[in-house]
Amino acid sequence: MTLDVEKIRSEFPILSTEMRGQPLTYLDSGASAQKPRVVIDAMADFYSAHYANIHRGVYHLSAEATRQFEAVRGKVAAFIGAANEREIIFVRNATEAINLVARSWGEQNISEGDEIVLTQMEHHANIVPWQMLAKRCGAVIRVAEIDDDGVLDVAHLTSLLGPKTKLLAFTHVSNALGTINPVTQLVALARDRGITTLVDGAQAVPHQRVSVDEIGADFYVFSGHKVVGPSGAGVLHGRMALLEAMPPFLGGGDMIESVSFEGTTFAPVPHKFEAGTPDIASVIGFGAAIDYLEAIGMDEIAAHEHELLVYATERLATVPGLRIIGQAKEKAAVISFVLDDAHPHDIGTCLDGEGVAVRAGHHCAQPLMKRMGVPATARASFAFYNNSEDIDRLVKALIKTADLFA
């Protein structure tokens, strides 16, 4: 392992704490990542010495805060391979980003009879906003199928892209199964047919180098809190031509040029889509998170996580009655599994008792659970601050659990 994992772990304060009297074994980064001290300090420091509202103040403190805030926009653009930083819109999280597109682009471009193509493996964030839009506009949702290994049936997806299709929205990496989709290929399929694309990158950006310009999607979304950033900063990347044509999402201050009761004009992109005072400190913290990750290197992170995935998959095979759900050849470090005699919720509680944090349930992917034929799964998701001891503790606790329910 080329990463100095022990050094990294020492930089995450929560990793030296205990849960239920045991050392914390945190295997739920898929839900949200832990934060390094530099991110925590960046926010505390900002509030302590640099805080002011942005964009409007005439005084130095505000100008500085604005500069720091806008600098993060550039950092994010470089981080995800977007040449134009004005295509980076700050939102709360990936869910909000998708809702923004559904409202703003969706209502302008989707009408009765139009079709929106999703997949069976989507997170609810990439299903529900489209259902809500479809209901409002009279559009139809078509669903691309996956196979029993949790791999997207690209042929089936292609067959759904017809003359009525206006949008293809799909996930880059499945949060429940770990499946990595052939994102560039799928975007190209849609683009060749004049179909707009939105890619949910929430589970991809933490695990690998992503280049949105190369992927070429019209919209790409992700959440800062999964990339060791604070909970309040997420990103919508959109192609400038689309963003310029779209109406605003939320209305209010900061997104306007001028306001009168006779008429109001809007600010240019990106500010057109950033109404009101944002979570300034979270964006600052997000910037610190990106600096931290760039210093380590996303390729190094991907390599380390892949080793964790291989080791975990091997060791989980030693747990009696354990079955991994999601066997794609291309997988991120996310493993969903079930045990013969213990329901995932019971697995989760038993592991909790051993200080091991995993997620148990439907992972905001109820249609996916139904397709995979399980009511729920337990999910261990890894980050670059996990090590082989974490996996050993997971397996030990699972064997104990399997014993208890045998």
Added chain:
Amino acid sequence: MNDLRELYQATILGHNKKPRNFRAIEDASHEADGHNPLCGDQLTLYAKVAPDGTLEDVSFQGTGCAISKASASLMTDHVKGKTLAEVSDDFERFHDLVTSSPSDEANTDGLGKLAVFSGVREYPMRVKCATLAWHALKSALDGGETAHTE
């Protein structure tokens, strides 16, 4: 692991493996579904109320975690033969037990074997699993039609 052993003690594990009254009732007078979306517990509660107002028979079907299954199993055993007023009282008592603070003495009066669920208090995320069957029973007896809870 002490709290865990209290929660997953032999009674609960036993009722999970071999739940009592795990069947449908063909001529049920009341029926309701219970669904715990947090973890995917899903059950159908059947009840047959006798002319004298007592629960002649009560049963359940479905899939779910050990806590929800054991709770449904123990509940159906506990409420059989009781009047609807007694069942309502038991619902309150059980709900109070599992939502009381773990630092307080558990009030298990009148709950008999149901007292084993006092361990759930240490795991607030599992309370809905323990009360699912009770909510479904209440829904069945209140509504009299197939209803959806949670």
